[in-house]
Amino acid sequence: xxxxxxxxxxxxxxxxxxxxxxxxxxxxxxxxxxxxxxxxxxxxxxxxxxxxxxxxxxxxxxxxxxxxxxxxxxxxxxxxxxxxxxxxxxxxxxxxxxxxxxxxxxxxxxxxxxxxxxxxxxxxxxxxxxxxxxxxxxxxxxxxxxxxxxxxxxxxxxxxxxxxxxxxxxxxxxxxxxxxxxxxxxxxxxxxxxxxxxxxxxxxxxxxxxxxxxxxxxxxxxxxxxxxxxxxxxxxxxxxxxxxxxxxxxxxxxxxxxxxxxxxxxxxxxxxxxxxxxxxxxxx
Amino acid sequence: xxxxxxxxxxxxxxxxxxxxxxxxxxxxxxxxxxxxxxxxxxxxxxxxxxxxxxxxxxxxxxxxxxxxxxxxxxxxxxxxxxxxxxxxxxxxxxxxxxxxxxxxxxxxxxxxxxxxxxxxxxxxxxxxxxxxxxxxxxxxxxxxxxxxxxxxxxxxxxxxxxxxxxxxxxxxxxxxxxxxxxxxxxxxxxxxxxxxxxxxxxxxxxxxxxxxxxxxxxxxxxxxxxxxxxxxxxxxxxxxxxxxxxxxxxxxxxxxxxxxxxxxxxxxxxxxxxxxxxxxxxxxxxxxxxxxxxxxxxxxxxxxxxxxxxxxxxxxxxxxxxxxxxxxxxxxxxxxxxxxxxxxxxxxxxxxxxxxxxxxxxxxxxxxxxxxxxxxxxxxxxxxxxxx
Numbered sequence: 001x002x003x004x005x006x007x008x009x010x011x012x013x014x015x016x017x018x019x020x021x022x023x024x025x026x027x028x029x030x031x032x033x034x035x036x037x038x039x040x041x042x043x044x045x046x047x048x049x050x051x052x053x054x055x056x057x058x059x060x061x062x063x064x065x066x067x068x069x070x071x072x073x074x075x076x077x078x079x080x081x082x083x084x085x086x087x088x089x090x091x092x093x094x095x096x097x098x099x100x101x102x103x104x105x106x107x108x109x110x111x112x113x114x115x116x117x118x119x120x121x122x123x124x125x126x127x128x129x130x131x132x133x134x135x136x137x138x139x140x141x142x143x144x145x146x147x148x149x150x151x152x153x154x155x156x157x158x159x160x161x162x163x164x165x166x167x168x169x170x171x172x173x174x175x176x177x178x179x180x181x182x183x184x185x186x187x188x189x190x191x192x193x194x195x196x197x198x199x200x201x202x203x204x205x206x207x208x209x210x211x212x213x214x215x216x217x218x219x220x221x222x223x224x225x226x227x228x229x230x231x232x233x234x235x236x237x238x239x240x241x242x243x244x245x246x247x248x249x250x251x252x253x254x255x256x257x258x259x260x261x262x263x264x265x266x267x268x269x270x271x272x273x274x275x276x277x278x279x280x281x282x283x284x
Numbered sequence: 285x286x287x288x289x290x291x292x293x294x295x296x297x298x299x300x301x302x303x304x305x306x307x308x309x310x311x312x313x314x315x316x317x318x319x320x321x322x323x324x325x326x327x328x329x330x331x332x333x334x335x336x337x338x339x340x341x342x343x344x345x346x347x348x349x350x351x352x353x354x355x356x357x358x359x360x361x362x363x364x365x366x367x368x369x370x371x372x373x374x375x376x377x378x379x380x381x382x383x384x385x386x387x388x389x390x391x392x393x394x395x396x397x398x399x400x401x402x403x404x405x406x407x408x409x410x411x412x413x414x415x416x417x418x419x420x421x422x423x424x425x426x427x428x429x430x431x432x433x434x435x436x437x438x439x440x441x442x443x444x445x446x447x448x449x450x451x452x453x454x455x456x457x458x459x460x461x462x463x464x465x466x467x468x469x470x471x472x473x474x475x476x477x478x479x480x481x482x483x484x485x486x487x488x489x490x491x492x493x494x495x496x497x498x499x500x501x502x503x504x505x506x507x508x509x510x511x512x513x514x515x516x517x518x519x520x521x522x523x524x525x526x527x528x529x530x531x532x533x534x535x536x537x538x539x540x541x542x543x544x545x546x547x548x549x550x551x552x553x554x555x556x557x558x559x560x561x562x563x564x565x566x567x568x569x570x571x572x573x574x575x576x577x578x579x580x581x582x583x584x585x586x587x588x589x590x591x592x593x594x595x596x597x598x599x600x601x602x603x604x605x606x607x608x609x610x611x612x613x614x615x616x617x618x619x620x621x622x623x624x625x626x627x628x629x630x631x632x633x634x635x636x637x638x639x640x641x642x643x644x645x646x647x648x649x650x651x652x653x654x655x656x657x658x659x660x661x662x663x664x665x666x667x668x669x670x671x672x
Contacts (some may be wrong), residue, residue, distance in 0.1 A: 011596060018665050033668055036589060036608070036632040038619065040667040058667035062608070064589035066665060 004063060005097030012069035016074055026264045027127035028117030029221065030109050034213055035142060035169070037061030039069050041113040043076075045121055048073065057113075064103040072110040073097050081118055087111065088155050089167075091134075104167045108152060129218040129224075138180050140208045141173025146184060153188045161185065174177045204276035205243050212240050219274045224267055236266065236284040245271060248284040259283075285601040286504045287558075292579060293435050293463060293638035294605055298529070299488040305532040306490070309525035317492050317522050318391040318513070327524045334531025338495055341534040342461075342480060343471035351496045351514045352527050356462045357386040359481035359496035360429075362507035362518070364390045366425035366479075368399065370503035374426035377401045380441070382434055386481075387460055388619075393427070398444070404430070409572035410439040410624050417447065425455040432464035436607055436620040436636055437571035438580025440468065444475040451476040453654040456502070460468075462486055466537035467546060467577045478502045483525065487534075489533035493526035545641045550578035552648050555637050557581040559652040562639075566660050570626060570634055579639045581605075584621075584630035588662040593635055596658040604649055607634040614616065629668070 004012075025040035031038030037060060044054035055073040059066050072092055076084040089107035093099045099107060100105040112130040136146045152158060152167040162182045171178045186190040204212065216237055228234055232252035239246040247267065249259055260283075268281040289297070315323035332347070339347040349646065353359045364387065368377070379391055381403040395401045402420045405413045412430070423427075427498045428450040433549055443459050450457040458479040464470065466487035472480065480497040484490060498517070501650050510519020541544065545588030561567055566586035585593065590608025597604055617631040626634070637651070663669040 009595075012592070013599075015665060029667070033587075033632070035626045038667055058665055060587065060666040060668050061589050063595045065589070067593060 002064070002069075002100050002103065004100070006138060007071075007095075007097045008064055008067040008099065011070040011096070012063040013060075013068040015057075015066055017054075017056045017070065017077075018058065020058060021054055021056050023125075023147070025125050026117040026119075026121030026126070028113045028115065028120055028130060029127060030112045030116060030130035032214055032217055033060065034210055036228065037065045037109060039065070039109050039113045041069070041072070041117045043117050043121065045081065052076050052081065060105065061109075063195070064099055067096055067107065068092050068099070068106040068110045069113075072114065076114065076244075082122070085118055087114065089152075090156060101163070101166045105169050106158070108148075108167055123180040125140055125194055127222050129214075131218070137176045137211070138171060138184070138280035139168075139173065140210070142169040143210050144168050144170035144213060149181065149184050150188055152226075153185060159189070182268060204279060213237065216240065216245060216271065219271055220267075225271050227266070228262075233243070233262075243276070243279045245279055245281050246284045247281055264281055287651055288413075288602045290544075290601070290641075290643065290647065290651070291603045292636045292640040293438075293636065295485045295491060296488045296640055296645050297642065298490050299536055301536060302489055302529045302532045306525045306529040309528055315524075315526075315554055317524060318511070325520075330528040330531070331522055331524055334527045334534070337531040337534040337538075341470070341538050342465060342482070342497055343469075344497055345473040346500060348515070349497055349500055350366060350471075350607070351498055351517050352496045352522060352530070353496055353508075353518060354492060354523070355482035356384075356460065356481045358507070359483075359494050360384070360458075360460055361385040361390050362496055363479040363481060364394070364427065364429065366505045366508055367429075367456045367458065368394060369505035371426045374424045375399050376422050376425045376453075378400075378404060378417065378420050378428045378430075378444060379423055379431050380404045380406070382406055382410070382436075382620045383431055383530045384435060384460055384462070387429055387431070399426075406623050408618070408625055409496060410434060410437040410570065411572060411575070412441040412446070413438075414442065414445070417446065421449060421455065423452045425450070425453060425454065427456045427458060429458040430458065432459045432470075433463040433467065433577050434571075434620060435463045436618060436634075437582050438576040438638075439465070439571050440464070440575050443477065447476040447478075463577065463580075466534075466540070467579060468547050469541055471660050472497060472499070477559075484530040484533060487529045487533050487537045490526055493523055493530045495530070512649055519537060540641060546578045549643065551644055552638075552645060553581050555645070556637060556639075556648045556651060557583065559648075560655060561655050563652065567659070568630065570611075570621065570624065570630075580636065581638075582634060582636045584626065585633040585635070585659050587666050588633045590633050590635055590660060592662055593633065593658060596662070597635075597651075597655070600650065600654050602654070604638075605636050607636065608632050 005202050019046050026043040028041045035139040040058045042056050043052055046053050054078050057073050058067040059069040089111045092110050094106040116128040116130040128231050136144050144190040148168050149170055158164050164181050171181050234250040236248045263281055271279050311667045316326040317328040333348045337349045338350050339568040377399055393400050404417045430446050433440050447457040456478050460481045462483045465482040478499045482495050484493040505515050508519045513522055560583055568584055570584055590606030594606055607621045620630050
């Protein structure tokens with residue numbers, strides 16, 4: 001049984017600001033169904049003053065993930081973007097009283113969603129899925145980059161591999177990257193500032209299944225669903241097999257006469273453009 | 285608020301008769317079973333009566349085939365290490381992909397010590413893959429260890445058949461029967477099972493007592509080295525109060541198996557399961573509808589996360605458990621759900637309800653009353669429900 005504070009339980013039982021702001025000025029997303037938690041944050045921002053006038057969230061996750069998202073919306077409402085951007089995961093945890101160490105990654109998720117939403121606002125409002133720059137993935141089970149780990153170590157003064165796992169999830173799956181996490185810890189804590197790693201883009205076929213799913217979901221969310229939603233339809237990712245992506249059309253799209261054309265002519269074309277020319281789309 | 289306890293696969297409430305049996309062995313009959321005076325004889329007698337009662341529950345041919353231990357984890361560790369020490373020339377082990385950590389972890393340790401280990405998989409409904417198992421058996425297989433009933437799904441594995449095949453190839457066979465004992469009729473003398481682990485607290489004895497069945501004539505190497513207790517097979521002063529309690533719990537379990545209690549539990553379990561599946565969209569059973577023990581129903585809810593469901597159930601005094609990553613502190617959904625290949629949109633939202641003869645229809649109906657609303661609320665918050 002987790003030792004949740006009364007405030008965590010209050011925000012879990014009565015989450016504030018649930019939902020989606022229509023035509024939001026900024027939309028940030030992080031996480032996925034595979035990872036077990038995900039957050040979508042939408043913001044209404046006054047373009048003159050850059051004050052966050054409204055914030056809403058949707059969260060898939062445990063009690064502390066829901067509470068972290070809920071309290072975050074309260075914390076940022078009324079603040080300017082500059083003020084809100086200073087909020088760290090520790091501020092979110094502090095606002096809730098505290099979070100169990102194993103659950104700190106829920107507060108990190110809030111911080112990342114906010115970062116993505118601000119980026120989305122700067123880019124004109126198109127949804128942005130949180131992603132690390134110069135991605136060097138350390139933990140392949142949970143797709144955690146070196147940069148995320150370094151940031152978490154610095155912001156929270158982490159000392160052990162276990163702490164890094166609690167804050168970022170890295171190392172919580174197969175555990176194979178624990179040695180590498182230790183090296184990162186040694187590097188950061190000895191103040192040897194790591195050079196940002198420059199990785200050339202990997203071929204789609206060489207990605208891990210989690211990476212593939214994340215990239216596909218990102219394209220679907222940012223470039224495909226807005227179009228389908230406009231016609232009352234939607235699409236769901238069913239399976240990925242090599243470079244073959246299995247999708248199911250939902251809502252109005254599922255019965256649409258132009259379904260095949262949508263699949264091949266629009267969705268496949270978009271996925272090929274954004275991901276890799278080698279991918280193909282099949283109907284589930 | 286009335287407690288609605290639906291987590292009997294985790295642990296059970298000690299039966300009042302068991303608590304009564306235990307009490308005098310703390311304060312009056314406190315002798316060491318090894319000593320030479322009447323006080324000790326009382327303890328010894330209680331222990332031997334319990335041994336006979338446990339032997340009867342599992343259908344052992346002889347009471348001395350029962351060795352008392354501190355828990356099923358100790359029994360499992362004893363069985364695994366005894367098998368490999370007894371046949372040092374054999375370097376292969378077979379187990380299933382869905383075992384309890386008490387088997388998984390010692391076996392993984394042996395893997396680091398040069399043993400080859402094969403894990404037999406399960407199908408999407410959690411059934412043991414017999415064909416794969418047959419292909420994996422080898423002449424140098426030291427041990428086959430397969431659980432009798434899976435703790436998360438309640439699926440029953442065909443253990444007598446698996447044991448017979450192991451014997452044909454000259455391998456020792458062990459089963460972790462923690463979730464089977466007291467729920468299924470077990471008749472060890474008519475099987476080829478060499479070793480079986482059981483745990484008291486899964487059938488209304490206290491936590492901290494278990495047993496290992498060891499067929500007469502089976503090569504054995506003790507795990508707890510110490511005194512002559514348990515015929516030198518398990519050192520350490522016997523926990524007489526709890527062993528006496530285990531005996532009473534075994535007798536009560538035997539009575540339940542004979543008086544149709546399991547059939548009554550199955551009726552309630554089916555009421556719960558069918559009620560949930562029919563009232564909540566995007567819910568599905570983990571495991572097959574048939575071939576399960578009567579007590580367990582494991583159900584997944586798409587697009588929501590298990591811990592959040594449990595926290596809401598707590599508000600109504602309902603206790604259940606989840607294979608969700610977030611409940612355990614580990615970050616991945618349970619290895620059982622993953623071995624079954626449960627679709628990722630369902631994997632994080634599994635809830636296990638496990639009943640006992642103390643469960644009432646009122647308990648079940650309370651869950652059916654509140655659960656649809658809980659799932660609906662959580663889906664309202666979830667960014668994925670638009671996909672449903």
